[in-house]
Amino acid sequence: MTSRLCRAVLWLYCAYLLIPLYWLLNLSLRSNDSIAGGVELIPAAPTLANYSEIFTNPVWFNGFANSLSYVVLNSLISLAVAIPAAYTFSRYRFLGDKHLFFWLLTNRMAPPAVFLLPFFQLYSTLGLFDTPLAVALAHCLFTVPLSVWILEGFFSATPRSVDELARLDGHTRGYFFFRIFLPMNRAALGVTLFFCFMFSWVELLLARTLTGSDSKPIAVVMTRTVSASGLDWGVLCAAGVLTIVPGLIVVYFVRRHLAAGFALGRVS
């Protein structure tokens, strides 16, 4: 593989990425009549009607709000439990530490489809069904192991001499952890938040099963709208475009650490 060939592969792949996305944007700017009328590479009569339909209809707005609320909840819960665990794994040995770490990872391998029914029963029994908290907790199935995995990689790369120096300087454990250690690992926290956000935002199967009419996520609103009104392609595409926006905003914030984050903090 010469580098010129790889460069060509890269540009071809970028085009391959962009063309379907462009088509989504293209259809979202056209009326249904125009879409059904045939292929237009550039919309002849672009319209924002599909977007205004979404912004004026509370069902769509609520869908977005519901999705964002469980994604944010999930990210906070995952970080809160994963930070102490990752620090512990990176700094201490204890009985069964390696087995525990591997066992955590096996949860990342559990197909969500397996958990549909038990989740449904468990959350119904607890009265959490159809709340954002149910989806947030269910998504912990894969975001918590992933967060521990990523954070442990980053924390292990922070030299342990930092901990010892802080102790010699007379700082308390709490001061060291919250004022020195975590600020030093800002990038790691950002990257972990990004991954929790990403995996919780893109998941549909569990989110759909654990929500009823009150807390329907945006993805479910999309699938239901299609079946209800037949072929409202324009609105569907506009909603699709809007679901990509939060991801773009988040990725912009972690852009510098993106590559390291995808390697789960384990590149060197």
Added chain:
Amino acid sequence: MNAKPYTNAAWLGVLPVLLIVAFSAVIPLMTVVNYSVQDILDFNTRYFVGFDWYRETLRDERFSAALLRQLSFSALVLAIEIPLGIAIARGVPRDSKATTPLLILLAVPLLVPWNVVGTIWQIFARPDIGLLGVSINALGVQYNYAGDALHAWLTLLAMDIWHWSSLVALLTFAGLSAIPSANYAAASLDGASPWQTFRFVELPKLAGVLVICVLLRTMDSLMIYTEPFVLTGGGPGSSTTFLSQHLATMAVGQFDLGPAAAFSILYFLLILVLCFVFYSVVVRPTGEEVRP
């Protein structure tokens, strides 16, 4: 560096994770195990049936058909996406103004909700309104992914490559960035060809991230559900019904709790065993320290 201190008080630090994982994974998994050995007629009438559901599942032709489709799909996906991802990563310029925009662009497909990925490919590939579908038909090929099993498979593969090759590319790019420039300088002094540079300088350093790539892609491709559900709905016929889809139909569609639970356990075990075999066969013998 001196060894990490040994203290069992450290268990306190992992306790919150244990509690949340117990709640979101152990209890549900045990419930599934419980279902899988019972015949549940309604919530008050149930009989212990031992391993009957497992035997039945293993004999079920629809299970073996879905399993075969699933394994073929995952093997194809890995065979295409890993080399493609490596090539893309090697094409990304390092330390250039284009680097960050390119990385962001590569990350975009990973941030699209999975059902929207299905929708994007649906509107792109439909033979009536899709750019791809219309173009292929204009070339004289009768392309219709909803009616032809081969076309459905090719469309699903194209979609998965669109969706996930970036993950391999971004991981590999991170691995490449960690290689010191001195290694490249040494290779060029020795007159190494580009291929030799890749084979003997880059590939050994990439072993760690490539293991992560293969593990992640294996797990995730075995779990694929939403994208084919939206795009083909498992059809035409059952030609694109993979394991998750088959399971969701059994559990939620037909409410066959016992058989669905036995199926679930076998499914989970399959992924665990495949990942474990890959890890112990590929990673251990090379003797290289690859941390999980």
